Each structure stands twice: as structure tokens, then as C-alpha cells.
Amino acid sequence: MVRLFIDNKEIEAEAGTPLLQVCLSNDIYVPNLCYLEGTKPQASCRLCFVEIEGEDRPVTSCTVEVRDNMVVKTDTEAVRRLQRTALRFLLxxxxxxxxxxxxxxxxxxxxxxxxxxxxxxxxxxxxxxxxxxxxxxxxxxxxxxxxxxxxxxxxxxxxxxxxxxxxxxxxxxxxxxxxxxxxxxxxxxxxxxxxxxxxxxxxxxxxxx
Ligand code: SF4
Ligand code: SF4
Ligand code: FES
Incomplete structure (x- = not known):
């Protein structure tokens, strides 16, 4: 098990689980459309962005596996801007x-x-x-x-x-x-x-x- 922080909430999760899955399982909604549990993430919808402390820019949470002491923010201005752009593209x-x-x-x-x-x-x-x-x-x-x-x-x-x-x-x-x-x-x-x-x-x- 690993321990991480998502939006200031302390969470325990199985090592290797996709970050998106961990967010969703803990009632933290991250917009997503292409992720399907149990299959290799395709990261095609470009919606599930989050910010991770130490990373230069937002990353797609379906392609990142949780690790110990990760600090994640799902609701920043940069994240929402990218998500709105992706949604407009789909529309x-x-x-x-x-x-x-x-x-x-x-x-x-x-x-x-x-x-x-x-x-x-x-x-x-x-x-x-x-x-x-x-x-x-x-x-x-x-x-x-x-x-x-x-x-x-x-x-x-x-x-x-x-x-x-x-x-x-x-x-x-x-x-x-x-x-x-x-x-x-x-x-x-x-x-x-x-x-x-x-x-x-x-x-x-x-x-x-
Ligand atoms: S939206 Fe299109 S690609 Fe996605 S599941 Fe439906 S038919 Fe398949
Ligand atoms: S037409 Fe409306 S309900 Fe149907 S897929 Fe599009 S947004 Fe959803
Ligand atoms: S769910 Fe589509 S890019 Fe992550």
C-alpha cells in the first residue's frame, strides 16, 4: 500500500493503481471519458489532467500510477483550462x-x-x-x-x-x-x-x- 494526498485528503491505495482510479474510488471526480478499468490507458480524451507536486505541468491521471507521498491537486486553474479546451474540442x-x-x-x-x-x-x-x-x-x-x-x-x-x-x-x-x-x-x-x-x-x- 502507498499513502498519498489528493486535494489535501490523505488516502491509502494499492501501489501501481492508476491515479485516476484512486481519485474516483475516493469520491474525487476527475473528468474522464476514455479510461476503462482493467485495460491499458489510451489517454485519448485528454480530460483527466491533475497537477502533481514536483511536475512542471499537469499530467493525465489515467497514465500515472500512485506512489508513496504523492501530492495531487485536481482542481487548479491550469487543470480546468486544459479540461475545458479538451471538452470544446470534443464538442x-x-x-x-x-x-x-x-x-x-x-x-x-x-x-x-x-x-x-x-x-x-x-x-x-x-x-x-x-x-x-x-x-x-x-x-x-x-x-x-x-x-x-x-x-x-x-x-x-x-x-x-x-x-x-x-x-x-x-x-x-x-x-x-x-x-x-x-x-x-x-x-x-x-x-x-x-x-x-x-x-x-x-x-x-x-x-x-
Ligand atoms: S463514443 Fe465512440 S469510441 Fe467511445 S465507446 Fe462510444 S462508439 Fe466507442
Ligand atoms: S446528444 Fe446530448 S445526451 Fe446525446 S450524447 Fe450528445 S450530449 Fe449526450
Ligand atoms: S481518461 Fe482520457 S486521457 Fe485519461
């Missing part, structure tokens, strides 16, 4: 239609925006939406490219369940989307239909048909 490719969205009121993006006091439709934000609103090509799932925040949790959850992922990132840059490998791969899954990807998606960008 620039997100089609906000909460009333029609199955994630409404259970949505991580809504929670984050409220926490960071950023509107879901910030002024002066250039939006880059994709042409396809709904991809219905998969026999089991629908995918909503303009809702997807490309956190990658679906891919990592799938890999965690089956040893290999049956979906992946496709295309590049602002055209990046999630793509399924196809029905053939699905039919090789053991037992009932697996919906791990649906369950971990923070914005319901993958739904069951």
Missing part, C-alpha cells in the same frame, strides 16, 4: 440533440459539461459534422458517427471480453469513425450476443438494433 465534432438521444440524462458528456461549466453549444465553436448520421450497416448494432467521441472504450471492452477486438477505428483525422469487422466475426462469439461495446459507450453512440 466541435458532436451533434448535440439531447432530446432525441438515448443517452439523455445518463450522458457522460452532459455530466462533464455541467461539471466544467461549459455549455453543450459553446459560442464561436466551429463544428465539423460527418455526413452520415446513422450507420445501420451492421446486423446487430447501429452506430452514430456524430455522437461518437472516439474515446475507444468500445474497442477496449471488446478486446477485454474476447481477447481481440471486433471493432476498430477507421479512416483518419476528422473523418475517423468506429467500424465493425463484420457479422462473420460476431458469429464466432461464444454464447449470447455480447453487448460490452454498447454498455461502456459513454454517449450511446453504439446501440442495439
Amino acid at each position: 466541435s465534432t458532436h451533434h448535440v440533440k439531447c432530446k432525441e438521444c438515448p443517452a439523455n440524462k445518463k450522458c457522460e458528456l452532459q455530466r462533464l459539461a455541467k461539471f466544467l461549466k461549459v455549455g453543450l453549444r459553446p459560442k464561436n465553436l466551429d463544428r465539423h459534422l460527418k455526413e452520415t448520421e446513422t450507420d445501420k450497416s451492421h446486423p446487430v448494432f447501429n452506430y452514430y458517427p456524430n455522437r461518437c467521441i472516439l474515446c475507444g472504450r468500445c474497442i477496449h471492452a471488446c478486446k477485454r471480453e474476447h481477447g481481440k477486438a471486433l471493432l476498430t477505428f477507421a479512416k483518419r483525422g476528422i473523418d475517423t469513425v468506429i467500424s465493425f469487422y463484420g457479422e462473420e466475426d460476431m458469429s464466432r462469439l461464444p454464447g449470447e450476443k455480447c453487448i460490452a461495446c454498447v454498455e461502456v459507450c459513454p454517449v450511446k453512440a453504439i446501440t442495439l438494433k
Whole structure:
């Protein structure tokens, strides 16, 4: 076990645990979207910044393991500025239609925006939406490219369940989307239909048909 201080609170944790996990387990909310417990952190959402004493600049807490005598601050001006920038970036490719969205009121993006006091439709934000609103090509799932925040949790959850992922990132840059490998791969899954990807998606960008 190690002993550390987060926002002046003394905390004991298992050595090697990701700092983000320790914060969340101790009711200290750090904005995050791409972290998935039990999988290798991808650090793609750039939201979970914290300041650690001795470090020059804020670091992503999902990629740092706790160590003895660490002193952490989760609520500094620099941290909030970086988090708001990351959120605005995500919103620039997100089609906000909460009333029609199955994630409404259970949505991580809504929670984050409220926490960071950023509107879901910030002024002066250039939006880059994709042409396809709904991809219905998969026999089991629908995918909503303009809702997807490309956190990658679906891919990592799938890999965690089956040893290999049956979906992946496709295309590049602002055209990046999630793509399924196809029905053939699905039919090789053991037992009932697996919906791990649906369950971990923070914005319901993958739904069951
Ligand atoms: S994913 Fe969240 S923020 Fe986006 S439309 Fe749905 S409920 Fe609204
Ligand atoms: S479909 Fe959902 S879980 Fe997968 S990358 Fe998009 S937002 Fe993340
Ligand atoms: S949760 Fe750490 S970068 Fe996304």
C-alpha cells in the first residue's frame, strides 16, 4: 500500500493503481471519458489532467500510477483550462440533440459539461459534422458517427471480453469513425450476443438494433 494526498485528503491505495482510479474510488471526480478499468490507458480524451507536486505541468491521471507521498491537486486553474479546451474540442465534432438521444440524462458528456461549466453549444465553436448520421450497416448494432467521441472504450471492452477486438477505428483525422469487422466475426462469439461495446459507450453512440 502507498499513502498519498489528493486535494489535501490523505488516502491509502494499492501501489501501481492508476491515479485516476484512486481519485474516483475516493469520491474525487476527475473528468474522464476514455479510461476503462482493467485495460491499458489510451489517454485519448485528454480530460483527466491533475497537477502533481514536483511536475512542471499537469499530467493525465489515467497514465500515472500512485506512489508513496504523492501530492495531487485536481482542481487548479491550469487543470480546468486544459479540461475545458479538451471538452470544446470534443464538442466541435458532436451533434448535440439531447432530446432525441438515448443517452439523455445518463450522458457522460452532459455530466462533464455541467461539471466544467461549459455549455453543450459553446459560442464561436466551429463544428465539423460527418455526413452520415446513422450507420445501420451492421446486423446487430447501429452506430452514430456524430455522437461518437472516439474515446475507444468500445474497442477496449471488446478486446477485454474476447481477447481481440471486433471493432476498430477507421479512416483518419476528422473523418475517423468506429467500424465493425463484420457479422462473420460476431458469429464466432461464444454464447449470447455480447453487448460490452454498447454498455461502456459513454454517449450511446453504439446501440442495439
Ligand atoms: S450524447 Fe449526450 S450530449 Fe450528445 S446528444 Fe446525446 S445526451 Fe446530448
Ligand atoms: S462508439 Fe462510444 S465507446 Fe466507442 S469510441 Fe465512440 S463514443 Fe467511445
Ligand atoms: S481518461 Fe485519461 S486521457 Fe482520457
